[in-house]
Amino acid sequence: MASVSVRKETNTLYLDFRYMGKRCREQTSFKATIANKRKMEKLLTTIEAEIMAGTFRYVKHFPESRLAKNFSDNELELHQPEEWSERQNQVYVPTFKEFIHSWFEYQKIAWRKSHIANIESMINKHFLPYFGEMEINNITRNDILKFRSVLAKVPGRNGRTSITNNRINKIMDPLKRIFEDAAEEFNFITPYIRIKPLKIIKSDVQPFTIKEVNRLLESVRDDYKDYFLIRFFTGMRTGEVDGLKWRYVDFNKRIIKVRETIVGGEEDITKTDSSIRDIQMSQPVYDAFLRQKAHTARFGKFVFCNREGKALNHNNVTKRVWYPLLAKLRLEKRRPYQTRHTAATLWLAAGESPEWIAHQMGHSNTEMLFRVYSRYVPNLTRMDGSAMDKLLDHNLEIRYAAY
Missing domain, CATH: 1.10.150 (DNA polymerase; domain 1)
Known part of the structure; x- marks a missing residue:
């Protein structure tokens, strides 16, 4: 049955009807108000009447629709109402x-x-x-x-x-x-049943130690020192740091506003809703942004860019700067994304609040934090009972002191 429905993502109306055995859905730009819905219902009534009479022409009502081209040839062939009725009642299943x-x-x-x-x-x-x-x-x-x-x-x-x-x-x-x-x-049963996902090997998390971070920052090319320093101590994703714009760097509040990213060379919104966040700058990160501003602010909107003001190409940076640097220092080959993992483990080792770290990383909760990173910080999860021993010793001493 034909209907006027609301697309939740945009809160706009679309028409849903059958024509020549096919289901047709045509999106409109009208917002889902009562007045607009009545207007669309009136249009849909007209469309249904024309279909029954054999006078409906798709291109007349939806000239920009891709479906209009599919129907145009058949519409010219059929003129009699009974022919339209027969075609309309056919159940067509596409390839x-x-x-x-x-x-x-x-x-x-x-x-x-x-x-x-x-x-x-x-x-x-x-x-x-x-x-x-x-x-x-x-x-x-x-x-x-x-x-x-x-x-x-x-x-x-x-x-x-x-x-x-x-x-x-x-x-x-x-x-x-x-x-x-x-x-x-x-109206058929989906064949995609009882098909379980394949087992996945746990992600390879290989964070750097603080000593290795210092070696990397001391040895990397001067024009990339602040780039990698900021990556190591903010936990930003590759697309987030490469797509970072100066308008999202707040020197007064000392925060980085993660609002956009770059994927495949194109500017886009962040990965998830929780990825939209404010990252607090440590002093080294704050100083790095000041130095970077002196170098690239004049080129345009991106914090890290080439001389044409365009955002960095992460594949180029990885192949020409990152991997040669690891090879020079004889460190195991790892993706630049490990800088993000490094930030998480360093924050944990420093004793920062897990909730605060999760927010800085753009996680919706602390589950991933403990599941992925806690094993790299022995003091965070001793698993040897020593913390309980200290607690009991302290309380037992107090109890015995009362006798």
């Missing part, structure tokens, strides 16, 4: 390729730019080559399991023979949502 394109267009309005690019890459590189020409309601659970086994044979990065289980799970996650939405729309 995976046909469904995924409309699904993607409908979903991406609520996604970040980086997520849109990631999902689009999965669709073109993995989903379409395997499922593209299959009718979506005929795809079975066994087809999906075979697809996952094919993914396991895809070559990985840096010479790896295959992609990781973690990457396979991330490719499979949107596929589950796709089949759930298709099953709901075309």
Whole structure:
């Protein structure tokens, strides 16, 4: 049944109706007010009447819609009401390729730019080559399991023979949502059932010691000393520090406002809602920002940039500065992201409040903090009973002193 619905992400109205055996959803720019909903319901009544009469033309009502092009040829062929009625009552089930394109267009309005690019890459590189020409309601659970086994044979990065289980799970996650939405729309049981995620090896957390941090900062190129100092002592993610703008550096309050990031060379919003935060500057970090301001403020909006004022390319920094530095100091090869892990362990070792650290890191709670980092700080979790011994000794002494 046709309806006017509200898209929660944008609080705007969209029309949902069936036409020539297909489900059609057309987004509007109207906010979800009572007046606008009545207006859209009136339009929908007109559309339904025209469909029944055989006079409806998609392009007339939705000239900019991608669906209008799909319907234009058939609309010209059919003129008699009975022909329209017969076509309207047909239940049309699309191929995976046909469904995924409309699904993607409908979903991406609520996604970040980086997520849109990631999902689009999965669709073109993995989903379409395997499922593209299959009718979506005929795809079975066994087809999906075979697809996952094919993914396991895809070559990985840096010479790896295959992609990781973690990457396979991330490719499979949107596929589950796709089949759930298709099953709901075309009234069949989703084939994505009883498919558990592959087991993932725990993330390789290899923080640097404070001695190693000092060695790195003493040996790195002068033009990158403050860049890495700030990374080591703020715990900022790569995209956050590379996309940091001067307007988010508050020297008066001594805070860094994490509000944006750079992903794939494009400015974007932060990774999660909890990633939006204010990081307090320690004195070394404050001094580093002052020095950096003298060097790059004149080039433009980014704190760390090239001479053209553009944000740093993290792949370039990693290959030309970071890895050669580790090799020079004969330190184990580690990603620059380990600077973030280092900040967390140094804060813990210094005795900072776990809640404060979690906020600085952009975590929603302290769970990850203790699960991932506490093992690198022996004094934080002794696990030898010595703390309880001291507590009991102190209380027993007081008790016996009373006799």
